[in-house]
Amino acid sequence: MAHDLRQTMSLLARTPAALDALLRDLPETWTQRNEGEDTWSPFEIVGHLIHGERTDWMSRTRMILHSGESVTFEPFDRLGQRRELEGTSLEQLLDEFARVRSENLAELRALNLRPEDLERRGRHPALGSVTLSQLLSTWAIHDLTHLHQISRVMAHQYRDDVGPWSRYLGVLQCAGHSSSA
Amino acid sequence: MAHDLRQTMSLLARTPAALDALLRDLPETWTQRNEGEDTWSPFEIVGHLIHGERTDWMSRTRMILHSGESVTFEPFDRLGQRRELEGTSLEQLLDEFARVRSENLAELRALNLRPEDLERRGRHPALGSVTLSQLLSTWAIHDLTHLHQISRVMAHQYRDDVGPWSRYLGVLQCAGHSSSA
Numbered sequence: 001m002a003h004d005l006r007q008t009m010s011l012l013a014r015t016p017a018a019l020d021a022l023l024r025d026l027p028e029t030w031t032q033r034n035e036g037e038d039t040w041s042p043f044e045i046v047g048h049l050i051h052g053e054r055t056d057w058m059s060r061t062r063m064i065l066h067s068g069e070s071v072t073f074e075p076f077d078r079l080g081q082r083r084e085l086e087g088t089s090l091e092q093l094l095d096e097f098a099r100v101r102s103e104n105l106a107e108l109r110a111l112n113l114r115p116e117d118l119e120r121r122g123r124h125p126a127l128g129s130v131t132l133s134q135l136l137s138t139w140a141i142h143d144l145t146h147l148h149q150i151s152r153v154m155a156h157q158y159r160d161d162v163g164p165w166s167r168y169l170g171v172l173q174c175a176g177h178s179s180s181a
Numbered sequence: 182m183a184h185d186l187r188q189t190m191s192l193l194a195r196t197p198a199a200l201d202a203l204l205r206d207l208p209e210t211w212t213q214r215n216e217g218e219d220t221w222s223p224f225e226i227v228g229h230l231i232h233g234e235r236t237d238w239m240s241r242t243r244m245i246l247h248s249g250e251s252v253t254f255e256p257f258d259r260l261g262q263r264r265e266l267e268g269t270s271l272e273q274l275l276d277e278f279a280r281v282r283s284e285n286l287a288e289l290r291a292l293n294l295r296p297e298d299l300e301r302r303g304r305h306p307a308l309g310s311v312t313l314s315q316l317l318s319t320w321a322i323h324d325l326t327h328l329h330q331i332s333r334v335m336a337h338q339y340r341d342d343v344g345p346w347s348r349y350l351g352v353l354q355c356a357g358h359s360s361s362a
Contacts, residue, residue, distance in 0.1 A: 003342065008209045011335070018203035022195055022328075027188045127345040134344035141336045141343050145352040147203075155190070155325040161184065162322050163315035164308040171326040174355060180280040 003118045003133040008140050013105055015143040016098035019150070021044060024094055031090050034175065035156050036087040041150035042150045046093045049146060053082060057139045058107055064122035064132045065111070074124045108136075150175060184299045184314040190322050194286055195281035200227060200331070205275055212271050212297040216337050216357065225332045227274045228262035230327060234281040236261060238320045239288055245291070245303035245313045253304045289317075333357060 023031055023042055034041045035172070038046065050152040056076050063071055076143040111117075166172050204212055204223055213220040221229065237257050244252055272353065292298075299314040336352040346355050 004208075004210070007210055010207055010213060014203050014207065018199050021202045022199035022362050026191055026195065027185075029185070029188055030192060091255075097184065124345070130344055130346070134342065134346060137342035138346040138350065141339050141346075141350050141352065144292070144332040145338040148329055148336070148352040148355065151325040151329040155322045155329070158189075158318050158322050161315065161318035163311055163318075164305070165315060165319040165322075169319065169322050169326045170320065170357065171329040172192045174329065176351065 002115055003137070005105050005113060005118070005136065008136055009105060010107065011140045012028045012101065012143065015049075015147070016094070016101050018147070019049075020094045020098065022130050022150070024091060029157055031155050033153070033157050035086050035153055039176075040149070040153070042153060043083060043090050043093065044081060045146050045150055046090065046097055047084040048078070048092060050097050050100060051081040051103070052076070052139075052142065053097070053104055057135070060122060060135055061108065061111075061132060063116065064135065067122075069121050069123045069129060075125050088137075149176070183296055184318070186294060186317065189317050190286060190289065192321045193282065193324065196230075196286075196328070197275070197282050198288050199328070200230075201275045201279065203331070204213055205272055209337050210338055214334070214338050216334055220357075221330070221334070223334060224271050224274065225262060225266060226327050226331055226334075227271065228265040229259070230324070231265050231274060231281055232262040233236070233257070233320075233323065234278070234285055238316070239285045241303060241316055242289065242292075245316065246298065250302050250304045250310060254307050256306045257301060330357070346356050 026171055031042045034044070052064070055074070059075050063073060084096075113132070118131065119134070120132050121129050122132070122135070124130050152171050152174050155169070159166065162169060162172070204227070212223045215225070236255070241254050244254060265277075292306065294313070297318070301313050302310050303313070303316070306310050333352050333355050336350070340347065340353055343350060343353070
């Protein structure tokens, strides 16, 4: 089925406000704690989403349109958000995520992509040949991967507090799944 | 550690706005599709959350405070939302969820629960003796279970569209975990 770009963008446009409504001004138990060593807090996850906006999605889109498969994407630095996080607050990160996402969607809209553009190909350093359609779909599902992760990280903080109900709460059964893009 | 009721309520207060920001006016591909037979769409999940507000959390809270372990909770009807869904729109459900959640939190606040109240016990039909603290913690983590589920159900709709990136997207590896409360 042809890629419905309006549908993909409608989700991308909502993620910053959804995370804002969920996380802004929440107690730090929910936003600053993680699932253990080498795992991310919701605060860090928002930083990671900002880093993707700055370095991944639109720069790869431009690369596909300008160079096709002749140039390989830069590998995405999954720890690149560390620079975003220094000396900042969750509230600043939420503002910044909304700003950079909005800018990127404005740029994407201005490209006026045609169906044939969405079938153009680029080269991923590990996955090989990929289409622009797959890249833009992945951008949206990457948001959902991290919403899924945030809900799991937050739930983890109350793992003991729910007592015997833990067996009924699906999010507490989720072992987590590594993700990158 | 003692239950921080303010912390629990701060999460409960945000869920309706977070789901509203994520789902309102989204194309139906994201909101009305499920993961296959006998699974729920985001639309149905919001109905389920409303049903919990009407029949589960505060009625069990009252039962613990009034009757302790002498009366067993009514089993929660996991399909009870079907009545909520007839002839209604997602936008109406989001409004209704915000309304009933806000009423329930106002009622909870008005109880002025003391730490010793949170240790009072009730009787769950399957889990046996549970505390009010565990019930209120479960209310919050039940929200997160369904946010986790909604992100997974939405991601499922683009499972094929992301192409080779699917292996990197954690939410697409999540097999789902049954939940009830």
